[in-house]
Amino acid sequence: MTSTPAFPSTAAAGASAAADQTDRLILAMARDEAGWDDETLIVIVDDETGALTQEALLSARSGAQPGRPVLLWNASRSRSVAFAELHADALGSGSLRIGGIDGAPTDLGEMTAGAGGEGPVVVLMRLPKALAALDHRAAELARAAGAGAEKRALAIVAGGRVKHMTRTQNEVLERHFTDVYATRGLGKSRCLVATGPSTQSTGAAQEASSSQRKLAIRGQQRPLQLRGIGGVFGGASADAGSLLLLGALDEALVADAAAPAESGEREPEGLMAVDLGCGNGLMTAYLAQSFPGARILASDDDLDAVASARATLAANGLERSGIEVTWDDSISSAPSASADLVLLNPPFHEGAAIDATLVHGLLDAAARVLKPGGVLWFVHNSHLRYRHELATRIGLTEQAARDRRFTVLRAQKRAAGDAGPSAPAAHGETAPPTGRASGEASASDQSSASGERELTLGEQLDRARGN
Numbered sequence: 001m002t003s004t005p006a007f008p009s010t011a012a013a014g015a016s017a018a019a020d021q022t023d024r025l026i027l028a029m030a031r032d033e034a035g036w037d038d039e040t041l042i043v044i045v046d047d048e049t050g051a052l053t054q055e056a057l058l059s060a061r062s063g064a065q066p067g068r069p070v071l072l073w074n075a076s077r078s079r080s081v082a083f084a085e086l087h088a089d090a091l092g093s094g095s096l097r098i099g100g101i102d103g104a105p106t107d108l109g110e111m112t113a114g115a116g117g118e119g120p121v122v123v124l125m126r127l128p129k130a131l132a133a134l135d136h137r138a139a140e141l142a143r144a145a146g147a148g149a150e151k152r153a154l155a156i157v158a159g160g161r162v163k164h165m166t167r168t169q170n171e172v173l174e175r176h177f178t179d180v181y182a183t184r185g186l187g188k189s190r191c192l193v194a195t196g197p198s199t200q201s202t203g204a205a206q207e208a209s210s211s212q213r214k215l216a217i218r219g220q221q222r223p224l225q226l227r228g229i230g231g232v233f234g235g236a237s238a239d240a241g242s243l244l245l246l247g248a249l250d251e252a253l254v255a256d257a258a259a260p261a262e263s264g265e266r267e268p269e270g271l272m273a274v275d276l277g278c279g280n281g282l283m284t285a286y287l288a289q290s291f292p293g294a295r296i297l298a299s300d301d302d303l304d305a306v307a308s309a310r311a312t313l314a315a316n317g318l319e320r321s322g323i324e325v326t327w328d329d330s331i332s333s334a335p336s337a338s339a340d341l342v343l344l345n346p347p348f349h350e351g352a353a354i355d356a357t358l359v360h361g362l363l364d365a366a367a368r369v370l371k372p373g374g375v376l377w378f379v380h381n382s383h384l385r386y387r388h389e390l391a392t393r394i395g396l397t398e399q400a401a402r403d404r405r406f407t408v409l410r411a412q413k414r415a416a417g418d419a420g421p422s423a424p425a426a427h428g429e430t431a432p433p434t435g436r437a438s439g440e441a442s443a444s445d446q447s448s449a450s451g452e453r454e455l456t457l458g459e460q461l462d463r464a465r466g467n
């Protein structure tokens, strides 16, 4: 699983961002190879350390054209907001524009094309890990350079560590630019320079990858199209953890529908369901089909995920009023206590390292948006432990499914004023079993203590809506 990289702590604290070796090479090659001078419009893509933005702002301030803004675009909303806080003065004075902030376009190509001026453009960036992300960025930039009546000179200077660079990266850039070459190295870093936007470039709209699969919706197997744009988690593929979650949720909904007391009211008016960290929109599309009259809010910190989820909904004919996909960090713009149902398959990795704490902010977000009685469905890697985290933050927690790789937990938001478990005892976290265990729900965290029977999913949703 992937994650959004944390904003560098030095930059977030307002200290000078320290350029690493790759940054230093990108900056040097932008001047030596791409001809960065006072006339140049600088566009920075996904500034990892903050040093590229800092250097570009310094240069713009001392240059002959101090009015020209530096453009910064990050796929991550949380990073964009952190940069906006760090460079509030530059943003306020107009010397910095950040994609998606203060009215600037969220689209990289649109922001670049709309920046005005006719001088050359130099783009400073790292080579993204995902080739699809490189392809998407290059397509957008090529399109932006060709957007005017005449082509605008645009050069991409993309740096990386030599051990992570492959010939395929050149080939990807060559789909969109006529001249691509590697620069001299600095230590273990090197840059690719791409110039001359190609008339053959397909443009970003055609860059989505696609897949098709079947998914059980209320017990019926239905075809589902998935779309992946840029660096979205998993591309257009269906994540195995999300599939386990959706299978268990669907079984619960089917079982609920069969219960006599529940018949006739499977999707009451005003149900609000959230796909938190929606990625390519697999779970959003499930919600849209399984709850055709519900309000559905899908949200992700990654702009490529937002574009992918929208494309997935469109590919399945599921766009309708009441379904919204937003670019947001931890669903911060959604009102508190508004959701009956939240689905969450969070990131567990920061680079190669497993970081269980990445999930806590998203669990807090789920706890905030759930109504009392609302339900969180959560999937995690089976070798990690989350039951106590859910019981503490949300409430009554039980295991809904488990296989060798993933565990699905279901947690019901406790009523306001209910303090939740006090002792850090996450009862009954089961040892990894070998097969699917839907319905084999082990001891839930509070039900035994309270003596209450467990509610069916339908009852939980009814309670969340105050019925």
Ligand SMILES: C[S@@+](CC[C@H](N)C(=O)[O-])C[C@H]1O[C@@H](n2cnc3c(N)ncnc32)[C@H](O)[C@@H]1O
Pocket (backbone or CB within 6 Å): 001, 002, 003, 004, 078, 233, 234, 238, 239, 242, 276, 277, 278, 279, 280, 281, 282, 283, 299, 300, 301, 302, 305, 328, 329, 330, 331, 345, 346, 347, 348, 361, 362
């Ligand atoms: C493991 S992926 C799951 C994606 C999708 N739900 C699926 O089932 O394939 C986790 C997703 O959470 C998103 N994410 C990470 N941190 C986030 C945050 N603070 N706010 C919103 N989304 C976040 C990532 O961009 C990624 O798309």
